[in-house]
Structures are given as C-alpha cells and as structure tokens.
Amino acid sequence: MDLPLADGSPQPAVITAGDLRYGRECEYALLVTADVRLGLREPVPAVLDPVRDRFGDLGREYEREVTDELTEQVGGEAGDGVVDARRLDAAGVLAILDDPATRLVHQAAVRGDRFSGRADHLLRDDAGWVVAETKLARSPRPHALLQAAAYADALAGSGVRVAPFVRLILGDGTHHDAPREELAEELAEVRSRLLEVLDTHVAGGAPVAWGDPRWRACLRCDACRAELAAREDVGLVAGVRTATRLALLEAGVTTMTELAGRTAPVEGIDDTALTALRSQAGLQLTEPTPEDPLPYEVHDPAALAALPPPSEGDVFFDFEGDPLWRGATPTDQGLEYLFGSLTATGEFVPFWAHDREQERAALVGFVGWLRERLERWPDLHVFHYSPYERTALTRLAARHGVLRDEVAQILDSGVFVDLYAVVKAGVRVGSSSYSIKRLEPLYMGDELRDADGVTAGGDSIIEYQRYREAVAAGDATEAAARLEDLRQYNEYDCRSTLRLRDWLLAHAGPPAPQVTAVP
Template sequence: MHYPLRDGVPGPPTITASDLRAGRRCEFGLLVEADVRLGRRTAEVVEPDPVRERFGEMGREREADITARLTRQEGAAHDGSDLDHAATLRLLADPTVRLVHQASVRGERFTGRADHLLRDDEGRWIVAETKLARSAHLHALVQVAAYAQALAADGVAVAPFVRLHLGDDSVVDTPLEELTQDLTAVRSRVLEVLDTHLREGHPVVWGDPRWRACLRCDACSAEAAAVGDVGLVAGVHTSPRRLLVAAGVRTVADLAQRTEAVEGLAPESLEAMRSQARLQLIEPTRDQPLAYEVHDPAALRRLPPPSDGDVFFDFEGDPMWREGPEGTWGLEYLFGCLTTEDGERFTPFWAHDRAAEREALVDFVDWVGERRRRWPEMHVYHFADYERAALSRLATRHGVYEEEVSRLLADGVLVDLYAVVKSAVRVGSPSYSIKRLEPLYMGAELRDSDGVTAGGDSILEYQRYRDAVAEGQDALAAERLADLRQYNEYDCLSTLRLRDWLLARVG
C-alpha cells in the first residue's frame, strides 16, 4: 500500500494485490502494516523463517521458468519491469507485440505488475500469473482478475478469462465474470478498512471487533501473546473465540475462571475449553514439566495391547523436491521404523529419487507384511494423519500395492496416536504437536535445540544434503544425511514412548 502525501498529510491509500490478499486473510495484520507505513508504530522484528524464505525463492524460480517457457513459445518477449504505466500501455497497443512480462498495471487506487500478458489470436491480452501452489486459490484468482480489470479500464482489450500457471504445471483459465463479485467484495472491504483506519488517526487496537484477526500471522501472534488472548487456548479457533469474546471472555485466565454459560457454545464444549485453559495456566515444575489430565479413560482402553512386532513409524519428506521442471512435487525420502523385539532398533528405507521412492514403498509394505505374518496382532503406530495419507498417495502415484495399503488401513494396522491423545487427554500446551507433548514422557531423553529439531529444519537440511551431493561434497552430504536419520529416529522413539505413556494411564 502507498499513502500519497497531500500538504504533508497522508491521503487515501493506493493498494496492491498483496494488500487484497492480506485483507482477505487478516484485517488486523493489514492494519498493523498500515500503521507502520503511516509512522504510527515501528515494524516488529520478526524471526526469519527459512522455510518461508525457501518457498519464496522457489516461487521466483518458478516464475522465471514460466517466463522462459512462454518466451520460447512466442519467439520474442518484452520485459516490462523497467517501464512505467504509460510506456506499458504504448507497448500493449503495438500490434506486433505478443508477450510482455512484468507489465505495469494501474487502476483506481490500485497498482501492481502482472507476471505475463499474452496476446491471443483475436488480439486480446490474456492476463496470467505464476503460482507455486498446485490449485487455484481464490486470493490468486482475485489478484489476476484485479490486473485484468485495471487494464480493461485503461482501454486494453483483455481476454474474457484470466490464467494461472500452477506449480504442478497445470494451466487454469477462469472466466472473469465468475470473479467479478469476489473481486468487488474484497476490494471494497480492504479500502473500507484502510480508509476508516486512516480517518480515525490512531494505531489499530487488538480486540477491536470491527476487524477480523486470523490469530496465526506474525502480527496476531505477537499481540495475542502479549495479552494472553483466549485464542491461545488449544481448540479455541476463530468461531468459538468470537463467541467467547462477545461474552466478555477475552483472555486465557478469563476462560479458566468462567462459570456462566456462553451463548452459542454447548456446555460440554465450554467445559473442555475451560479445563484446557486451566491446564495452560499451570506453571511447569521439575516434577511436572507439563500439566495434563485424562478426561476419557475409555479412549485409552481402546488402544491395542502391545505386541513384540509393533512398529513405530515416521515419514520424512521434502515438499520442495521435484524431478525435472515438469515433474511432480514432493518426495518421501525416508520411511523411518523403530522396532523393539530385539531391543530398540531403527530400520530406515531411503529414497532419493522417484524410482527409489517406489522401491522404498514396496520394501516397506513387504517388511510390514512379513512382520504381520510373524506377529498377527502387531500394529504400526504413528502421530497425526500424514503417514496414512502419504502411504495411500504413494501407492496411487506409483500404481503399486494399492490393495495392500488399503488392506493395512481397513484392518486397522495403522494407529494414529495424535487421535488417541486428542480424544483422551488434555495437556497444558496451546499445541498438541508431538514435540510439545514430549516433556510428558521423554524424561532425560528429551531432545535439545541442537541440530535438526523440527519439520521445517528437516526440509532445509534435506535441501542442503542435495546441494552437497550436487557439489560432490560427499563427506558433508553424509553428515547431513546422518543428522536427518537421527532426527527421524528420535521421532520414532518419541512415538514409542508416547504409546507406552498412554498405556500406563489406562485405568
């Protein structure tokens, strides 16, 4: 956004496609950014997110790939990145020009640069954007529709549809008329929010009911943590938070002390949220590093009896991996398995390309099948739904063992411990990730902060491993692979310790 100065006073802002996207996602975050632009607050120092930065790099690489591909197809292209708006319009009026990249776009209180403008056989301009996503999200469609609308208002003949080049190499065309209503609504709301805020002349206040807060962005997270917002309670998402705030329940402490009913919330739901808030307020001690309560012992009793053949399983994957510019995204490069019949033993199935991924799937399913024949009551324990979904996806991707994987799922061989925890136990943490649960049961084995400690770290470490391989740095590559193995093995061990901890609490 840009606030033009009139006699030294900021006037109504000109917005960008990024502002439209930000306004759809979080109006509070949009207004925090506006306050920074207006000098009403200083910008928060945000810890760099290497994964986010890497995805940003990939997005730019993807745009460069599409730019090169379209240029080859057309034989010539014009780079509009250094042209102002008037020069861009003159370029588009030249009938010999067929392709322009980074074209300047300007509409009423709107400005931006369209990734690609391609002239069709009827002389109209197809407005296109490149996105790393593999599906056409509304915010991307609204963005490209805003560019098309602004160009049309300048008298440019635009095609009746807009185009997205997606990360899976699909090309999605959407009629403009299908997007007009959404674009109008988003644009009007963003301008209304920004104009109202400018007139009021003071920084945005957390909790102002006029502005939607996503509770997840950097701006929301900082404010929520500062005031102990009720949205920090696990399970209190946008809708219940709105009902709680309307009833005067604004903080974690408010919820922990609430005894009256809250309109719109079932009594049992309110009780669960109240118990969760109370647990989160309990300070950790050496004897109790994380508060917890078992609220449904029957759910724990449904856990299968232990078997010597049980497997504790965790995938390691790289969503950024791709085999060639037109390959499918994502590689499951490690199927990690911990077993206990001969002591705690880790068995990895590695895959560093698509063919090896297929082989790892076959070897893993065969290995589990052999264990089932030896121990018919064995189970494969994992945490959260990723492992189940990934196995099904891999079987479909490679066209192998689809029936065998379906049978594992139908027979209940896979046991999701996250689902068990959520149904039976409450813990004093705003997150129920396995890393947050580990103080309950890992004891002296609790992981420290050195090395690979989170999923985002593993994604970046695998990229570093691939870079080392490409550069011929074999020792460095081996070191990074060893770190990834250790990280995965720890997750498998954590799954085992969690299973045992849950069984120990069966009443």
C-alpha cells in the same frame, strides 16, 4: 499499498494486488501495515518460518522458468517481440502494448484507479492481452485469481484491449483460465471494502486498535498472534475455534484466566465442551516445574486402555517427506524420502528414497518387511502419530500402481494405530499445540531433544533441500552429514512414538464397560 505523506496529510491510499489478499483475509493486519508506513507504530516482528521462506525462493525460481518457457514458446527472445518491462513504468508498458510487434511482456507495471502493481506476464492473443500470473500452488487460489483480474481491470480502464479471461500458470505446469466476468463482482466488493477500510482508518489519524469491531481479524497472522499473546486471549487455548472465541467474548470471557475460572454457562457452548476448555485453559496457565515439565490431565483413562497390548513385533513408524521436491516434469512433485521404522527391541530400519523409482522401491521394501514381521508376530501393531502415515501409504500405492490391495488390507485390519487420536481422546496438556514434539517433556526425560540440529518438520524439509544441494555440488561429505542428521531426527521421532505409547499405557484406566443390548 502506497500511503505517501504530503504537507503532513496522507494522500488517498493506492492499493496493490497483494493488498487484495488482506482484504479477503485480515483487515487488522492490513491496517497494522498501513500504520507502519504512516509512522504510527513499529513493525510486528515476523515469526521465523524457513519453509515459508523456501517456498518464496522456489516461487521466484519457478517464475523465472515460466518466463523462459513463455519466451521460447513465442519463438523469440528479449527484443524480438518479447519485452522485459522491469524498468518501465505503467505509461511505458502501455506504449509497448500498443506496438503491434510486441507479443509478450514480462513484469509489466500496471496502474489504475487507486491501484498499482506489476503483472507477471502479458500475452498477446486474438481475444486481447491475456494477464497471466505464475503461482507455485497446484490449484487456483481465489486471491490469485483476484490479483490477475485486478491487473486486467486496470489495463482495460487504461484503454487496453484485454482478453475476457485471466490465466494462472500453476506449479504443476497446468493453466487455469477464469472468465473475468465471473470475478468482477467479488473484485469490486473486495476492492471497495479495502479502500473503505483504509480511508476510514487513515482519516482517524490514530493507530489501529485491537478488537475494533469495524475490522476483521484472521487470528492466524503474525500481527494477530502478537496481539493474542500480549492479551492472553482465549483464542490461544487449544480447541478454541473462531466461533467458540466469539461466543466466549460475547459472554465477557476474554482471557485465558477468565476462561479457566468460568463456572457459569456460556451461550452457544455446551457444558461438556466448556468444561474441557476450562481445564485446557487452566493447564496452559500452569507454570512448568522440573518435576512437572508439562502439566497434564488424563481425563479419560479408559480411552488409553483401548490401546492394544504391547507385542515384541511392534513397530514405531514415521515418514519424512519433502513437499518441495520436483521431478522431471512440473506435475511430478513431492517425495517421501524416508520410511523410518523402529522395532520394539530398539532396531532402527530406514527405507530411503531420493527419486521416484527409489520411492517405489522403498514402499515395496517397507511393505515386504512388515509382512514378514506380521507372519512372525500376528499381534503386532504399527504405531504412528497423526493420520499422515496412513494417507501417505495409500497415496504411494496408488502413485506407483503397486501393493494397493496389500496396503488397503493392512490399513483396514487395524494394524496401524494413530496415537494422536488416542491422546486427543484421553489426555489434555498445558500446550496450545498437541504436536508430538510438544508432548515429549512428559516422557523423554533426559533424552529430550534440544534446539541444536534438526528439531522440527520444517527444519527437516530445509535440511533435505541442503542435502540435495550438496549432492548437486558434488560435496559427498556434506551430503552424508545432512543425511545423517535426518536419520537421527527420524529415529528420534520413532523413539518418541514408542515412549509415548508406553506413557499412555502407564496412565490407562480400566476399559469402558461393555454394554449388552437387551433382546
């Protein structure tokens, strides 16, 4: 967005393709950004997200790859029908598009009515110039299509003959073409709303106010989360979704404290759900102590009693995967590089994989190892946290075309037990997140992990990227150190799963009575 100041008065806003995303998702964040540029407030501190940063780096790398591939496909090089337009303004781009010798333009400045941006690629086609955007995602996203359509619309408005479709070059190498006609109505609505929001706000001359009913807020971005935290908003309570929050606000319940003390009914929320939310809010407001580092409530001991009894053969399982891994082809993405397994006797058994063939071998090795244990201990169970492990095993069997029946049989037989589902059914904790790492103060005691080393899923993704970089650089010592950090991290996760299982069993109550149907 461009909000220049002249003679103390802001000029009409000029939006960018990136601003169109705000127009669809979070008008409040858009106006916070506008206020920063107008000098009306300080920027919102960004929450560190190394995975998001890494995705950004990979996106730029992929864009460079696509640029090279398109240039090669055109059969030329820079200066031979191919133009790198990074140093050209919009007028310069229009001039080269008018040149019959130009066949491909990269990083083209585009300017239209109160709109500016830089299109990744413009390709000459019999149907006209094709606007093509490079995206690391593997499926077309609505905001990406709108961005491309906005570039095409601006070029058409400048007299350029534009193709009747726009193109996304996706992260798996596929091309997605979308008719501009199908995008025109939404583009017009989003752009019109975006300019209306900016013009109305700028004319007011004051910083945007949180809770202003004129502006949509997503409640997920950095700007929204900062406001929620500052106001102890009910949206911070675990289990409070957008519709639930709106019902609470309409009832005058705006803060976590007000929710924790609410006894009257709330229209749109049934009494059982309101009781659970009230309890959850109270737990999140309870200050931790050395004796009670994570406030909790076992609200359904019978749900914990449904856990299978311990077996000497039990396994505590956790995958480590790298969604950023790319194989030899653009469609070959994502690798499960570690099948971590801890036995009930404390033995850690890792199955490593650093390429697609090794991933297949790890799957075969893990399933074979588990089959042998089931023959010895038919009553064993594999405990994990979240549905991911079941989903990933099914996906891997299908990907490699091996053990599909065996994996399906093991999963269907109830051998795998998801402790996340058990926790959600019977326990509440004083945290807005129910990730296993947030639960660990309940049961890890002196072994609770600290902030050093690999401590979170996002950290493990970055750590594995560093391992691969060390391998590529031929630094065996660094690579081994990174891999050992990942092994320790995964083993800790498996041990945490074991301790959680034991804690749940220790807090279980009598099983729910069996109801016998009357004939």
